[in-house]
Amino acid sequence: MGEPAIEVRGLRKSFDKKEAVAGIDLDIEAGSLAGLVGPNGAGKTTSLSMMTGLLRPDAGRIVINGLDVWADPSAAKAVIGVVPAEARLFERLSGEEVLEYAGRLRGLPAAEARSRAAQLLDVLDLTADAKRLVADYSTGMRKKAALGCALIHNPSVLFLDEPLEGVDPISADVIRRLLTRMVGTGSTVLFSSHVMELVEQVCDHVSVIDKGKILASGTTDEVRGGKTLQQAFIDLVGPRSKGEDGLSWLGSSSN
Amino acid sequence: MARLLVELKLRLVRNALRSSTAARVSFLVSTTFAVLVAIGTFWLLAQLRLLSASVDLTTVIFSIFAIGWLIGPIFAFGLDGTLDPATMALYPLRTGPLLVGLLAASAAGAWPLANVLGLLGVTIGLAHGGLGVLFALIAVVLQVLFCIVLARFVITSMARLLRSRRGKDLAVFLVVPVFAIFEFLIQVIPRAAASGGLSPASFAGVDSWMRWLPPGLAAHAIQDASTGHLGDALARLGLLVAVIIVLGVLWVRSLDRALVTTDTSTRSSRVHNAALPLARYGLRGAVAARFLRYQRRDPASFAYWALVVVIMFVCSASTILGPHQHPAVVVASAIFGAAFVGSFHANPVGQTGPAFVFEAMALSGRRELRSYFSGQDIVFAAIAIPLLTGVSFGLAALVRDPREGFVAAAVGLAGLGAALAMSNIFSVALSYPMQKRAGSPMPQQAQGFGGYAFGATFGTLASVAVAVIPVIVLSNLTSSVSAAVRLPVLFGCAAAYGFGLAWLGVRAAAIAAEGKIPELCQVAMRTSL
Numbered sequence: 001m002g003e004p005a006i007e008v009r010g011l012r013k014s015f016d017k018k019e020a021v022a023g024i025d026l027d028i029e030a031g032s033l034a035g036l037v038g039p040n041g042a043g044k045t046t047s048l049s050m051m052t053g054l055l056r057p058d059a060g061r062i063v064i065n066g067l068d069v070w071a072d073p074s075a076a077k078a079v080i081g082v083v084p085a086e087a088r089l090f091e092r093l094s095g096e097e098v099l100e101y102a103g104r105l106r107g108l109p110a111a112e113a114r115s116r117a118a119q120l121l122d123v124l125d126l127t128a129d130a131k132r133l134v135a136d137y138s139t140g141m142r143k144k145a146a147l148g149c150a151l152i153h154n155p156s157v158l159f160l161d162e163p164l165e166g167v168d169p170i171s172a173d174v175i176r177r178l179l180t181r182m183v184g185t186g187s188t189v190l191f192s193s194h195v196m197e198l199v200e201q202v203c204d205h206v207s208v209i210d211k212g213k214i215l216a217s218g219t220t221d222e223v224r225g226g227k228t229l230q231q232a233f234i235d236l237v238g239p240r241s242k243g244e245d246g247l248s249w250l251g252s253s254s255n
Numbered sequence: 256m257a258r259l260l261v262e263l264k265l266r267l268v269r270n271a272l273r274s275s276t277a278a279r280v281s282f283l284v285s286t287t288f289a290v291l292v293a294i295g296t297f298w299l300l301a302q303l304r305l306l307s308a309s310v311d312l313t314t315v316i317f318s319i320f321a322i323g324w325l326i327g328p329i330f331a332f333g334l335d336g337t338l339d340p341a342t343m344a345l346y347p348l349r350t351g352p353l354l355v356g357l358l359a360a361s362a363a364g365a366w367p368l369a370n371v372l373g374l375l376g377v378t379i380g381l382a383h384g385g386l387g388v389l390f391a392l393i394a395v396v397l398q399v400l401f402c403i404v405l406a407r408f409v410i411t412s413m414a415r416l417l418r419s420r421r422g423k424d425l426a427v428f429l430v431v432p433v434f435a436i437f438e439f440l441i442q443v444i445p446r447a448a449a450s451g452g453l454s455p456a457s458f459a460g461v462d463s464w465m466r467w468l469p470p471g472l473a474a475h476a477i478q479d480a481s482t483g484h485l486g487d488a489l490a491r492l493g494l495l496v497a498v499i500i501v502l503g504v505l506w507v508r509s510l511d512r513a514l515v516t517t518d519t520s521t522r523s524s525r526v527h528n529a530a531l532p533l534a535r536y537g538l539r540g541a542v543a544a545r546f547l548r549y550q551r552r553d554p555a556s557f558a559y560w561a562l563v564v565v566i567m568f569v570c571s572a573s574t575i576l577g578p579h580q581h582p583a584v585v586v587a588s589a590i591f592g593a594a595f596v597g598s599f600h601a602n603p604v605g606q607t608g609p610a611f612v613f614e615a616m617a618l619s620g621r622r623e624l625r626s627y628f629s630g631q632d633i634v635f636a637a638i639a640i641p642l643l644t645g646v647s648f649g650l651a652a653l654v655r656d657p658r659e660g661f662v663a664a665a666v667g668l669a670g671l672g673a674a675l676a677m678s679n680i681f682s683v684a685l686s687y688p689m690q691k692r693a694g695s696p697m698p699q700q701a702q703g704f705g706g707y708a709f710g711a712t713f714g715t716l717a718s719v720a721v722a723v724i725p726v727i728v729l730s731n732l733t734s735s736v737s738a739a740v741r742l743p744v745l746f747g748c749a750a751a752y753g754f755g756l757a758w759l760g761v762r763a764a765a766i767a768a769e770g771k772i773p774e775l776c777q778v779a780m781r782t783s784l
Contacts, residue, residue, distance in 0.1 A: 053619075054612060054780075056773040073772070074619035082616060084780075088609035090545065091784075092552040094526045101531060104541035105617035110534030131525045133552070135420050149613055 004063075005030035005157050005188035006051065011060030013046050013212075020046045022212035023060070028190055028205060030065075033183040035199035035220075036192040037229075038209035039237055044192035045085055047209065048161050051190075052082045064157050078106075081150030085161035085192075087142040091135035095126050095145050098134055102149035113152065120148040125174055139166035147175060151182075158182060160191035164198060176202055200229040210237040256348070260356035261363045268364075286365045293369035300376025310478045313381050317398055317470030320370060324402035325409060326433065350511055354503070357510075361403045370399050377477055387481030390488055394473040397492065401469045401499050408506040427554035430697055431561040438569045469498050526552075538623055542614075542630030550638060555606075555697055559599040560638060564646055567592040571650045582656035586727070589647045589667035594719035596639045597674025601681040601711040603631060604775045605689040606698065611779035615772050624765035628679045632757055635675060643667040661742045662730050665749040666723050672753025673722030674715055676760020681711040683767040686774075688781035698784050722756060 006028035013021040021043045028034045038044050049055035051062050053073045062069040067076040089098050099120055103113025121127045124144040129137065134145060143163060150158060158179070164172045179189050180202065193199055199206055200220060206229065207217040215236045216223050224232050272279050300316060303309035343353060361367065374395045382391040413422065465471040472495040479488035532547065533540035550556045570588040574581045604611050618627055644664040651660030687704035700708040726749045733741045768775065 049776075052616075054615065054773060054776040074623075077616050077619055080616075082612070084609065084612055086609060089613070090549075090607075090610045092549050093545065097526070097531055097548065101541060101545055102613055104531070104534075104544075105538065105614060107538070107617070110530070114530055131527070133526065 003030055004028060005032070005065055006034075006190060007061075007063040008047075008051065009061045011047065011050055011062065012058045013043075013050060013055065014058055019212050021050070021057075024209070024212070024214045026207055026214060026217060028188060030188050031183060031186050032188055032190075032205045033179060033203050034188070034190045034205035034207065035203035036190060036207050036209060037194060037196065037199055037233060038192075039194065042209045042237075043212040044209055045161055046212075048082075048159050048190075048192055052080060052159050053077055054082070078153075079156045081153065081155035081158045083143070083146045083150045083158075083160040083163055085165070087139075087146035089134045089142060089145055089149065092133060094131050094133055095121060095137065095141070096130040098145055099148045099152055103152040106153035108153060116152050117148070120151060123174070123178065124148055125171070140168050140171040143167050144171055144175065147178065151178070155187070157188045157190070160189070162193060163191050164193065164195065172198075196228070196230040196233055200224070208233060208236050256352035256356035257359035260360040264360045264363050289365040289369035293373040296369075296373030297376035300374065300381070301379035303380035309381055310474055311465075313377055313474040313477070314465045314471040317374070317474050318465060318468065320374070320398070321402050321405065321470050324406040326429070350507055354507055354510065357407060358403060361407060362399075367399065367403065370402065371395060374398060377474070381474065381477045381481065383481035386485070387477060390480035390492070391477045393492060394477050394495075397495050397499065398470060398473040401473075401495065401502070404499055404502045404506060408502050408509060411506055411509040424554040427558050427697060430558050431565065434562060435565045438565060442569050443572045469495055472498075537626065538617065539626040539630040539633070542627050543633045546631050546634040547637075550634060558697065560642065562599070563592050563595050563639075563642065566595050567643075567646045567650065571654065575650070575653045582651065582654050582659040585647060585650045585654060585656070585659045585663045586666050588650055589643055589663040590670050590719060590723055591716075592643050592646065593639070593667050593670030593674045593723075594716045595674075596635060596643070596671060597676075597678040597719065598712045598715040600631070600635055600675075601678040601715055602686060602689065602700075602708070603678075603682050604686045604779050605700070605782050607779060608689070608782040608784045609780050612776055615776050615779070618768075618772060621765045621769050624768045625761055628682075628761045628764050628768075632675045632679065632761065635678075636671065636757070639671050640668065643671060658738065658742075661738075662745065665730065665742075665745045666726050668746070669726040669749040669753040669756070670719045670723045672756035672760075673719045675757045676763070677715045677718045678711075679760040679764035680767065681714060683764050683771060683775070685711045685714075686778045687711075688778050688783075690783045701781060726752065 004027040006026065008024060008026040011021055011024045011026075012019070024043075024047060036044050036047065046055065050057045050060070051064075051069065053069045053076060057070070064076050065079050067079065069076040090101065093101060096117055099117035100110070100113045103116055104110060106113075108116065118127075118130075121130050124147065126141060126144055126148070129141060134142065137145065143166070147160070147163065150160075160179075163175055163179075167175065176198075179191075183189055203220055205218070206220050206223045208215045208223065216232075220229065223229065227235070268282070272282055296316070300313060303312050306312065375391070377395060378388050378391045382388045466475050472491045476488045476491035476495070479485070479491060531541065531544040533544045536543070550560070567588040568575075570591050571584050574584040600606075607614070614627065618624055644667065647663035647667055648657070648660035651657050651663060685707045687707035688701040689698040690701045691698050726745070729748060730745055733745065
């Protein structure tokens, strides 16, 4: 394995005595497109929030490209981009203004921020809506605009929380191609998802998290172990349904 | 259907009560207030018995209740799940039973009951004799029915609009006139009444046109029946019933349309600005550009500025309207205006919401945080300075003492500096999540954070009141000096002092925020606007 771009050791976080993240270790190689998969409430968002400096961990160490996120947050934040789960942007700015603002926040000269914003809007198929307020954007458009904000300073490590949740197939394809292209240039992408097909298709590294613990981590083939990722995932976290015995009335033939 | 919807409404209330202590307290306060309104209205209407203008005043009171029912749903949209016809659109319901059900659900609750009981005061205040009392009972029921049908028609017609961004924006703008009317009623009217400027006789004749409106029809029907004009009374009540039927028919049509119309937002708006301004000024300029855009486009921001103006006018209302002029009150207006500029902007992280996370990614060092706070302050000062100065001079002109306008503007400048400083400090020390609560178009503190909002508001008000003392002292000490010398010196000193305070506030807030960015991010992410 090459130099890890993301190195997590003993990461822990509790909320009101409930342990959301129970000591996870993770190594993501530079140039990887990695997926963090787990059921709802597994600790994906909490973990990503701590890795990106948005949530203070109770314990543990996170190193991004050799920079300790909690010892040197300024330097670490400069090399990362983040797309939060709920892509809540500045509702009263237009798509164009949001991207330009993100660029200027990241220290880009205004002209450069404007130019990159226009290019990103074009690639993300948002040019026609560039002058509309974000408040009027659909979920997919917000996700794409949030991705544009996260990419505008050309981060070497990109974190995305459920990037394709609520996104139509065309927009999803745009996002997928953009992530693949980033990784092709040596950047690292870590995203959380519970869509196994997507992770299986695009990720070269997968970590399965449940109840705040990493159950498996490695290349996608290693984690699958000859099965589909969906089946491997269910085998790891265990089925949650109690059966459908009580629904004898359900279905056309029961009428 | 009627029973089902009434049960649904009661269940929604019960579930809300179980959700939190704050909800229980809120329900208790609301119910207590409803009881007080019922008792107060009954007493007020009963007191009209001996007045010559009793029918005029009854018409006014009936009309006020109708306006309340008209405006209430616009603010309370979402408060009552049965209000929104879209929630029923998925079920195979016929319009007729649904109409009856929605009407019954509207009539259930403490406030409709308080309306009926309160308005029954007319049985003492306006009605005479058995026939009068009988007509009063019918008129009150019809009046409340009219209010309910009117409110339902309005809410059904506006349901799509109120779910859209523009509709919600409109509701935010309505906060300003409603606040102004409220302040007028509780501050200005009592003072006018106390000084003899307002008496029951002032209302004589107002019903020359109001008598033909539905509330006027109800009030006059009672009087006609009490004075033996049975035919007129019946005709008026008949007309009122006709109005209710017409409104009901319009409501049915509107309901039919609403049930089969998709829930879509209104047309989206496009902006014409090519780029964010202040490009040359780095991070500070970027933050200032964002806040500047929000002051123009965010209705809540606009409402805050308008409320500052209302507060300043209300502070000076007694002097402007009263027989005795106290020009120094204009200075108090400036202090309150400046303090509320700070108080309204003392929680920028909560007001920004989850989008703050994007800003937080660029705000790690003390230098960046200074740029963040000063960028905001520049925008607030750029709006507040001309606003506070202009209103101060306007108020001074109204009290016929223009010189007091200079003093007030100078004190306002110092107060603004202190207010911005405290808003920056409180935005770190007492940052709290906000939420759009059902029943209020303006975002408010999330449940459980009332103490934070109270602390930031009164902390800012008290700090500004203390901070302006040196400028007031300087003004008093130099009162005998020629105005040509005194006023420029006073202005210069106040501006420099205010700037110094704001600068200190920026530095203190940046130091405090340096180690708190993750906590501020959590506040932002808990906000739902």
